[in-house]
Amino acid sequence: MQTEPTVPPALVIFDCDGVLVDSEPLSLACLTAGLNRIGVPIDQETVRARFAGTSMPSIMAHIAADYGIAAPPGFVEAVKAETLRIFDAELRAMRGAAAAIPALGLPICVASSSDPVRLRHSLTLTGLLPLFSGNVFSSVQVPRGKPHPDLFLFAAERMGAAPAACLVIEDSVPGVTAARAAGMRVAGFTGGGHWGHDPAGADLLRAGAARIFSDFTDLAAVISGA
Template identity: 80%
Template sequence: MNPQADEAGARPALVIFDCDGVLVDSEPISLACLTAGLNRIGVAIDVETVRARFAGTSMPSIMQHIAADYGVAAPDGFVEAVKAETLRAFDAELRAMAGAAEVIAALDLPTCVASSSDPVRLRHSLGLTGLLPLFEDRVFSSVEVARGKPFPDLFLHAAARMDFPPETCLVVEDSVPGVTAARAAGMRVVGFTGGGHWGHDRLGADLTAAGAEQVVSDYPALARIIADPL
């Protein structure tokens, strides 16, 4: 029997938040920096293609796909340079999602973060936007597991570290790889479409098709789902 089906309708014991595109509106910035970097090394790709193919995935996975699909191997220092450019852009532009701090602070159940971003970027993003104190040391990165999203490893790792069974967890995700990973981990998942990088009409349908039980575009709606699930 599917444990997710058993838990449908139950209030979650733990809420696991993705970071980029869920807690912070970082994806328009990071996707633009990545696209510019790829163009500089000879990859003919636009930001919409980068968004569609790579949002929600880790840099090592992205570069593997670039090498396989475009025949371009990243020069030494490329990933580090893109990460540094992205962090500088964050300093000038990054904002928390509207309502995120208020809703998370008011939750009366445990929360954590599980993200494809590396630990330096994660803590920088959460610290810059004032969200880090809401999670403290409950921030988990894909570098801590063997396989990133869409595999379930990161979410299973976060649940284990938080000491909760996977079937009692609710994940909030903005990408198909993230939703796929949460479902593979046996967790419920809500799709989030409030980020500035999602401008196309199919996102909600894509997240639903990947396994999101509901899709929301703002934090008040998310708070209602957590308080009164299906």
């Protein structure tokens, strides 16, 4: 395991889905149901393992390549709309996030694979958007989404932080991979509802996360290197 410096990071970058909001069980269920409707023989666990933390354009490209099924017109928009409807009824902020994040006293931002509409909807709905003072970045702002490093490098540049001085909080293998490719430290978060299969975060550790935590009450200790 990599030894991390004890100095505080210059910037903490949070993923959104599965880190700030417990959205993944909801969105993965919507996506799986939608894919099944167009004839893709895939279950929710496979969708989680392959696509959690990945943008919709990348997901649909993989579906076309692996299953030979192209999304019909309006499919992506319909899945997104259904996901937002379910969010309105069921989405919650991750327990403890609203208190732990501002208590850090460090520069923070969000960097997410979600499109800007879903991203801001989720953060507004859960009351977390004001914590980030408008510093919310989406994969649509860069040429390549996660697992490529573009989004994290873009966020660091916009926030005026050197990549090596950034710490990323991520819950997915593509996200951890992207952060490590950007030259950033990573802490893996497994407190979301989709991590019941592996709370120890073995997949995230293999991808390059330096440590794993599952409760926002531990956030300050994780960031301090304790």
